[in-house]
Amino acid sequence: MGRKLLIEKAHIEGIRSFDVYRREGGYRSVEKALKTMSPDDVTEEVKKSGLRGRGGAGFPTGMKWSFLAKPEGVPRYLVCNADESEPGTFKDRFLMEKIPHLLIEGLIVSSYALGSNRTYIYIRGEYAWIVDILEEAIAEANQNGFLGKNILGTGFDCQIYVQRGGGAYICGEETALIESLEGKRGNPRIKPPFPAVKGVWGCPTVVNNVETLAAVVPIINMGGEEYIKIGVGRSTGTKLISACGNINKPGVYEIDMTISVEEFIYSDEYCGGIKNGKRLKACIPGGSSVPILPANLLLKTAKGETRMMNYESLSDGGFATGTMMGSGGFIVLDEDQCVVKHTLTLARFYRHESCGQCSPCREGTGWMEKILQKIESGRGEMSDIDLLWDIQRKIEGNTICPLGDAAAWPVAAAIRHFRDEFEWHITNREECLTRNFGLAHYADPLEVSPTA
16 A cells, blocks of 8 residues: 555545644644744755656756745745646546645645745636635635734735636646736746746746645655655655546546556556456556557556656656656546547647647647548548648647647657557548457557667
8 A cells, every 4th residue: 555645634524624634633834834944944845855746747846946036025926726627637626625725734835935925726717616615725724823914923924815717728837827817818928037037917936736735745744855755766755646547446546656557557456457357458647648658568668667657667768658647647548449539539629728829739739630530530541640740740849838749749649659540540431430440459568679
């Protein structure tokens, strides 16, 4: 049984309330940080922990905090990114719904470290019921002296505000989020200047994910040096995984990143194996924008080593034979799933969510959707596959924000690993309308030449 730091107490009856959360040891990190540590001490502890951003990018959190500009007389802001619009990802929703005070506690400590007296939770519009849960938790923290003026008599003032988004995927990108928070259209900004220098209302700003900020609580309670002992290498601490798709036990799991992908999918402690006794075909391990991997590359790396559930192992082999941890949205596909159809679904999503600011993304996402629709409906040509490859290549790296990359990577990986399935759709125009390509070689062990 892996160690749980975030959701261990999520199922305790009444844990949403301040009294029960406090009884279970809640808000100890606030007392410790505000009464015994300086803001720089808190930042140093987060640096020591090796905590990486849990929203998808995996950037070291303490380092990000240290970039924050601190000009005299200028307010600083902490913004919690609770937009969570990445398909396949629902771990932040689980945290906020089940144990909201953990996020509030993490926000107070992080705000203290960053010198933010006004802190914002930017939450996706579809999470309407969670807004009420968070507002209630914030009110309770205020009533008990953990928010507001002169918290715990330490002289630190902090207030937290919840801002609902309009339900736009693009607002998960931090500069688009800031634009939306300011009341403008959620278009990403050109960087530099980065938010750490010029963010909300032109002031220094740090934007962190829900899970990242919640993780600050155990880090301060146990110390960065203890936290870094959990996990492996640069994948320190625990990670929440949203597991869904063709598995027996979908849900949110907390892992310490020392388990293998195979154990995560097949053990009773986690996903419980593939539903209905089917075989594993493929998996998107980090939310819809990361590359899909066939079964043979998912369970073993190209070198034949066991693939582990951590940042380094999942990315082993680069995009040629690897993928990314991303946001931890773990989508499992069985032998009956059609990769072309799923790629079309993702392409349609990214076309719909493109803000239209950059030509490659605005035009390219729509073009990819049309070609994939043509192939899926039995009207494709062999030249369409190469055209798709060319379009995604011209989108990647040529846009202001990573949405273009997020749209290109799934298409590139699908063609790279499942090209024969695309070709089958084109050579079997009528058959592809009534049945799926099936498994073919995707679950076979990967043959690696001795010199590779």
